Amino acid sequence: MKVSQLFTKTTKNPPAHETARNAQLLIQAGFIHKEMAGVYAFLPLGLKVIEKIKTIVREEMNAVGGQELIMTNLQPREKWEVTTRWNDDVVDVWFKTKLKDETEIGLAWSHEEPIIEMMKPFISSYKDLPVNVYQFQTKLRNELRSKSGIMRGREFLMKDMYTAAIDAEQHDKLYNEIMDAYTRVFARLGLGDDTYVTFASGGSFTKFSHEFQTVCETGEDTIYLHKKKNIAINEEVLDDESLQKLGISRDELEEVKSSEVGNIFNFGTEKSEQMDFTFTNENGEKQFIHLGSYGIGISRVMGVIAEKFADEKGLIWPANIAPATVYLARLSEDSTVVKTTDKLYDDMRKRGIDVLYDDRDVRAGQKFADADLMGIPYRVVVSEKTCQSGQHELKGRTESESQMLDNDGILEYLAPIGS
Amino acid sequence: MKVSQLFTKTTKNPPAHETARNAQLLIQAGFIHKEMAGVYAFLPLGLKVIEKIKTIVREEMNAVGGQELIMTNLQPREKWEVTTRWNDDVVDVWFKTKLKDETEIGLAWSHEEPIIEMMKPFISSYKDLPVNVYQFQTKLRNELRSKSGIMRGREFLMKDMYTAAIDAEQHDKLYNEIMDAYTRVFARLGLGDDTYVTFASGGSFTKFSHEFQTVCETGEDTIYLHKKKNIAINEEVLDDESLQKLGISRDELEEVKSSEVGNIFNFGTEKSEQMDFTFTNENGEKQFIHLGSYGIGISRVMGVIAEKFADEKGLIWPANIAPATVYLARLSEDSTVVKTTDKLYDDMRKRGIDVLYDDRDVRAGQKFADADLMGIPYRVVVSEKTCQSGQHELKGRTESESQMLDNDGILEYLAPIGS
Numbered sequence: 001m002k003v004s005q006l007f008t009k010t011t012k013n014p015p016a017h018e019t020a021r022n023a024q025l026l027i028q029a030g031f032i033h034k035e036m037a038g039v040y041a042f043l044p045l046g047l048k049v050i051e052k053i054k055t056i057v058r059e060e061m062n063a064v065g066g067q068e069l070i071m072t073n074l075q076p077r078e079k080w081e082v083t084t085r086w087n088d089d090v091v092d093v094w095f096k097t098k099l100k101d102e103t104e105i106g107l108a109w110s111h112e113e114p115i116i117e118m119m120k121p122f123i124s125s126y127k128d129l130p131v132n133v134y135q136f137q138t139k140l141r142n143e144l145r146s147k148s149g150i151m152r153g154r155e156f157l158m159k160d161m162y163t164a165a166i167d168a169e170q171h172d173k174l175y176n177e178i179m180d181a182y183t184r185v186f187a188r189l190g191l192g193d194d195t196y197v198t199f200a201s202g203g204s205f206t207k208f209s210h211e212f213q214t215v216c217e218t219g220e221d222t223i224y225l226h227k228k229k230n231i232a233i234n235e236e237v238l239d240d241e242s243l244q245k246l247g248i249s250r251d252e253l254e255e256v257k258s259s260e261v262g263n264i265f266n267f268g269t270e271k272s273e274q275m276d277f278t279f280t281n282e283n284g285e286k287q288f289i290h291l292g293s294y295g296i297g298i299s300r301v302m303g304v305i306a307e308k309f310a311d312e313k314g315l316i317w318p319a320n321i322a323p324a325t326v327y328l329a330r331l332s333e334d335s336t337v338v339k340t341t342d343k344l345y346d347d348m349r350k351r352g353i354d355v356l357y358d359d360r361d362v363r364a365g366q367k368f369a370d371a372d373l374m375g376i377p378y379r380v381v382v383s384e385k386t387c388q389s390g391q392h393e394l395k396g397r398t399e400s401e402s403q404m405l406d407n408d409g410i411l412e413y414l415a416p417i418g419s
Numbered sequence: 420m421k422v423s424q425l426f427t428k429t430t431k432n433p434p435a436h437e438t439a440r441n442a443q444l445l446i447q448a449g450f451i452h453k454e455m456a457g458v459y460a461f462l463p464l465g466l467k468v469i470e471k472i473k474t475i476v477r478e479e480m481n482a483v484g485g486q487e488l489i490m491t492n493l494q495p496r497e498k499w500e501v502t503t504r505w506n507d508d509v510v511d512v513w514f515k516t517k518l519k520d521e522t523e524i525g526l527a528w529s530h531e532e533p534i535i536e537m538m539k540p541f542i543s544s545y546k547d548l549p550v551n552v553y554q555f556q557t558k559l560r561n562e563l564r565s566k567s568g569i570m571r572g573r574e575f576l577m578k579d580m581y582t583a584a585i586d587a588e589q590h591d592k593l594y595n596e597i598m599d600a601y602t603r604v605f606a607r608l609g610l611g612d613d614t615y616v617t618f619a620s621g622g623s624f625t626k627f628s629h630e631f632q633t634v635c636e637t638g639e640d641t642i643y644l645h646k647k648k649n650i651a652i653n654e655e656v657l658d659d660e661s662l663q664k665l666g667i668s669r670d671e672l673e674e675v676k677s678s679e680v681g682n683i684f685n686f687g688t689e690k691s692e693q694m695d696f697t698f699t700n701e702n703g704e705k706q707f708i709h710l711g712s713y714g715i716g717i718s719r720v721m722g723v724i725a726e727k728f729a730d731e732k733g734l735i736w737p738a739n740i741a742p743a744t745v746y747l748a749r750l751s752e753d754s755t756v757v758k759t760t761d762k763l764y765d766d767m768r769k770r771g772i773d774v775l776y777d778d779r780d781v782r783a784g785q786k787f788a789d790a791d792l793m794g795i796p797y798r799v800v801v802s803e804k805t806c807q808s809g810q811h812e813l814k815g816r817t818e819s820e821s822q823m824l825d826n827d828g829i830l831e832y833l834a835p836i837g838s
Contacts, residue, residue, distance in 0.1 A: 007486055007550040009541050033537045036495045036524070041537060044486045044552075067426060067463045073492065073526075073557060074514075074574050076455045095493075095516040097526065099573075100563045105455070107492075107516065107526070118452045118460060122428050131426040133463075138492060138557070144519045154518075155493050 001324070003358040003370070006030075008043050010370050021218060022307040023149025025315050029374045031323075038146025038154035040299075045374065048323040049302055050157065054136055056188045056320065057159050057296055060181040064174075066134045066161055071114055073138065075106040079113045083274045093141040107140040112293055115162045116275050126166050126281050129289070130174055134161035136298065151259055151303035152220060161294040166279065168268070171290040175266060178294050182212055182262050189301060190318030194308070195261065198223050199246065200234035202266070207245065208237065212262035212296075216308050219259035226252055259304045260297070267291040306375075315375025316397055319417050324356035326414055327371035331364045331383040341382040344392070344407055351415045372397065377417070380410055420743070422777040422789070425449075427462050429789050440637060441726040442568025444734050448793045450742075457565025457573035459718075464793065467742040468721055469576065473555055475607045475739065476578050476715055479600040483593075485553045485580055490533055492557065494525040498532045502693045512560040526559040531712055534581045535694050545585050545700050548708070549593055553580035555717065570678055570722035571639060580713040585698065587687070590709040594685060597713050601631055601681050608720060609737030613727070614680065617642050618665065619653035621685070626664065627656065631681035631715075635727050638678035645671055678723045679716070686710040725794075734794025735816055738836050743775035745833055746790035750783045750802040760801040763811070763826055770834045791816065796836070799829055 008030030017034065018024045026032040031046030042050055058068065080086035086106070088094055095107040108114070119131060139158050146154050161178065165171035179197070186195040191214050198211040213223045213232055223232040226248050233242060233253065243250060269288035272278065278286045302321075309316040319325055326348065330341040341357070348355040356376060358367045364383075371379045381393040386404075394410055395402035405413060427449030436453070437443045445451040450465030461469055477487065499505035505525070507513055514526040527533070538550060558577050565573050580597065584590035598616070605614040610633050617630040632642045632651055642651040645667050652661060652672070662669060688707035691697065697705045721740075728735040738744055745767065749760040760776070767774040775795060777786045783802075790798045800812040805823075813829055814821035824832060 005484070005486075007538070007541055007547070007552065011540075030541075035491045035493065035533060039491050039493045041488065041490045041533070043488045043537075047488050050489075065424070067424075069460065069462045069466050070469075071460045072454045072458050072574050073559065074454065074458045097514040097516045097561075100561060114454060114460075118462075119426070121430075122426055122449075128426070133426065140492065142516075142519060155491050 001356055003356060004360050006044065006356075008045065010373050018149065019147055020149030020151065020303075020307075021310065022151055022303040025310055025373070026150065026303075026306055029315055031315075031374075032150065036154075038143060038152070040150050040153060040155075042299075045323040046302075049317065049321055050298060052321040052323075053189065053298055053301055054159070057185055057298065058136075060185050060188075061134050061159070061161060064177045064181045065132045067132065068135065069133055070135045071108065071111045071118070071137060073108050073140065075108050075114060077104055077106065079117050080106065083113055083271065085113065093143060095140050095142045108137070109139055109141045111135070111137065111160060112162070112271065113275065116271065116277050116291070119164060120277060123164060123277075123279055123289070126279055129164055129166045129279060130170055131164045132161065132174060134159060134294075148218070148220060149303055149307075150299045151218070151307065153299060156300065157298040159296040159298055163292040163294070164277075165290040165292075166281070166287070168290060171266065171268075171292060175264065175292055178292075179210065179264060182264065182294070182296070185296065186212060186214070186261065189305065189321060190309075191261065191301070191305065196223065196225060196230065196232035196258075198232040198234050198258075198260075199237060199242065200263070201236050206266045206268060208242075209266065210264040211260050212264075213258040214261045214304050214308070215256050216259045216304050217257055218307055219257045219304075221258045221260055222255060223258045224253035224255055227254065228252070232258075259300065261301050261304060262296045263294070265293045267293065310375070311398070313369070314373030317375045317377060319377045322354075322375065322377050324376050325354045325417055326356070326378040326380055327367075327374070327376040328355050328357045329364070329367040329371060329379060329381045330357070330359055331367070331381060333361055334384055334387075337382060337384055337387050340387050344380070344382065344410070347407065347411055348414065351411050353411070353414045353417075378414060420775055422775060423779050425463065425775075427464065429792050437568065438566055439568030439570065439722075439726075440729065441570055441722040444729055444792070445569065445722075445725055448734055450734075450793075451569065455573075457562060457571070459569050459572060459574075461718075464742040465721075468736065468740055469717060471740040471742075472608065472717055472720055473578070476604055476717065477555075479604050479607075480553050480578070480580060483596045483600045484551045486551065487554065488552055489554045490527065490530045490537070490556060492527050492559065494527050494533060496523055496525065498536050499525065502532055502690065504532065512562060514559050514561045527556070528558055528560045530554070530556065530579060531581070531690065532694065535690065535696050535710070538583060539696060542583060542696075542698055542708070545698055548583055548585045548698060549589055550583045551580065551593060553578060553713075567637070567639060568722055568726075569718045570637070570726065572718065575719065576717040578715040578717055582711040582713070583696075584709040584711075585700070585706070587709060590685065590711060594683065594711055597711075598629065598683060601683065601713070601715070604715065605631060605633070605680065607739060608724065609728075609740075610680065610720070610724065615642065615644060615649065615651035615677075617651040617653050617677075617679075618656055618661065619682070620655050625685045625687060627661075628685065629683040630679050631683075632677040633680045633723050633727070634675050635678045635723050636676055637726055638676045638723075640677045640679055641674060642677045643672035643674055646673065647671070651677075678719065680720050680723060681715045682713070684712045686712065729794070730817070732788070733792030736794045736796060738796045741773075741794065741796050743795050744773045744836055745775070745797040745799055746786075746793070746795040747774050747776045748783070748786040748790060748798060748800045749776070749778055750786070750800060752780055753803055753806075756801060756803055756806050759806050763799070763801065763829070766826065766830055767833065770830050772830070772833045772836075797833060
């Protein structure tokens, strides 16, 4: 895409109304737009990042047999009353509204109950199990405060997966496969080294649930790292019993701030008992179904990456989720330079290189500043000088040194990095 | 995908709670799930249709310079008060809810006002125009009744595009390009022959707006066709003045039921005057921006196609939006038949043919009935007999005669039809 055609613009200064660094940078770079506190629209460059994150997550969820579907925002009261979760004292983040006939309905803050109700007509026998479904869906949560930008919104995008299994064994197999898929997701998102499987409160059925927590100074959670074992404990379960269970001692732990980018929850048969979700086993007996739920905060992950990797110049995206792989900056309106850069742009696109072409007639400093602020992984500069030498300048976003390469060299370098 | 792995199942009889034919069939075939009246989840096969429709629409919107983004469901009151449209007497389909501090907020039934507010910081000069943005977004509308399945939901998916232009001339150019893009969309969706550009009420700025109406017995609109001129008039503007303006006489018109699958609206400067949306022209003078809005009801289109093309056996999808191009039915558990069909399945996938492989151990009649109910464009049958002859049976969904082809012949036939 050409920058001259992009309708968004960067701004030099952060917006006055934002305190969260991720939102400040993403607004400055033209990636998001604030509708109200905790509610953000995703503009073209921001939507590209979201879609690339979704693609990675989708590939890994499909690889473990997930079937994609999409549930609804509007929720009937009855489905949630069965589990007492319609009650605002039990769930304090409901947005509720009314039909014309005054029937109260809810706006989905989660989809656990509706997913189970949806599955019921399709599952009757052990032969119908296991089932593994997921969606990318907007969640609406009436948070009291919302000051963390897209790291904790009132409206946000989540990938939520649900499994139904005949017993604990079948459940555990799915659970472990999905744990592995999550590990692959965070590695591909560039968060692998700083994301820890974290033991957190497990509800009534199981001692622990597993959270995926990414170390992040501005995160809202506090976790205790055991770097040697590559695990962490959420402060909510940090007690002697838990430490003993995990075979670690308190003085081996390091306290850090973090953000919960994913979680995995084993319901056992608790929810299926509440909702009467059963199957018939091989002996013709009715049994309750083992359920699991598995979330990844898609827009939160984007916020964490924005916040975590940024430097004083702006955003820094890992190459596989950047809105473009390369920022092609043309520093002159001279016809030879224009022709050369146009050709390089076309060649890049032919090679499948995702390129943002700054064809504007503005000064070089602004082009460099925009490339840095937007966090595009590579920058290629074409000027009168580089056209004379036949070698243009290529520089990584976080590198201080650039290298000079001819057209073919640039294409060879960038093509494997991705589209 | 293999049918044995698909968690949804077909049902023989239509659901008792549905009167709309599209919803009956889509529920029977396992494409959608009803959450409540006018609110439907899209299950894997249904989501595939939605995504294929979106892909066609996205390609055509990008081709006319549209930049994709995504706005929000939650809406602050202030943005809508400016145009009086927060008022429930002006807009009677609002769902409204409240933040914890009792601030009333709305749920987006449209995105016109927020899109304009979002654009403001990016547009100041004539050099910033024109702008053309669009999104695929869920709309929530508090309809009094909702009995038309996914043809008119309380929650539905829409593609909405918005243009901003310096003057009527620049606006008209965009408007006509988008009109042409819409015509291409409906042609590609298989609705070209039955979709009419329809003159409807234009609001205060312009005499007419343009609707795209698809002839459909169960549609909620009534239009008057002029087949020779390939246009139609909505009953709301069918008066002598309109007829004269369009140069047609009343007795040339044919009354039909239809469904509004798209609309195109010229706001002129009415909305930008209300919302103070201006740019500075070449002479340094402030001027109001010309705005247009352009909708396509994505889930409605799916409903219209479901309803319109169905026969007594079930759904009939045009090949380019079908959840699969071919239904591969294996009629035996014999090892040769299994091996042959497995290989054909792999070969189809290698050739990029989107295939649904019925590998279940159920009787042939059920496989044929499911293939027909789901509306898959082609069916290939592999049995002991066809394995002996080396030629399998290929039949189009609406054809009565089948043809016998060997593996290569089947692949050659289906590969160009698409993935």
